Amino acid sequence: MKHLPKHLRPRWRYLAVGIESWPDADIDRGTFQRQLWYAAQNLVGDVGSAAIDLTLLSYSFADGWGSAILRARRGEVDRARAVLASLNRVDGAEVGVRVRGVSGTVRACEEKYMGRRPEGPEKRDVVFRNAERTAHVGHSRVDVATDEAFAGATTLDI
Structure with missing residues (x-):
């Protein structure tokens, strides 16, 4: 199967997200992704949720602190932010979610907002x-x- 030409491929934006909860909270990747999908479905409906196409690319969480990189379609960043703002509980644990920044590539998102530096020499x-x-x-x-x-x-x- 051939790839789509560049002008027909979907364009993405990557959201760097900080996650805060209680120190004893244990939130795994699958549960967090599922809660994101439920929040999107409840806020913007099935069609809106499919249009945003919110996907969790990287995730880490330990001792009440975590970070994630989410992918959303280019024109849907505002609605993706609204979905994140509506997220207040994951697996029974209260969470605070903050968007640190939005970028056009995963690498730039990691370097600018996640505190990860570019590869060394x-x-x-x-x-x-x-x-x-x-x-x-x-x-x-x-x-x-x-x-x-x-x-x-x-x-x-x-």
Whole structure:
């Protein structure tokens, strides 16, 4: 089966969400997703819920604190926020849900709003000043380990 052309593919927005509850609350991923779907169904109905297409992509929760990344269709972010605002209980435990931010990609959502940093530099063995050395390559910069310290270089220098 062929993929759809880019202009026909659905466009998504990713919501970074903070979750707060009591320290003894135990909320698992499946229960949280199911409660999101029920809240959407109750607030905007079956058709509205299908239009939002709210899906849980990543989830972590421990000791009363957690975070999640949710996916929603591009034009439905406001309704997705309303669904999250209507969520007050999950599996009998009271929860507070806060949208930290909205992004166009999962990676940007993690980096900006979830406190996750981009991947660190990659280590490579390179030849620099006629000797084999270790270089840390990443984010448009190259740092080559010399005997004394690091030397800044470009990809053309190595």
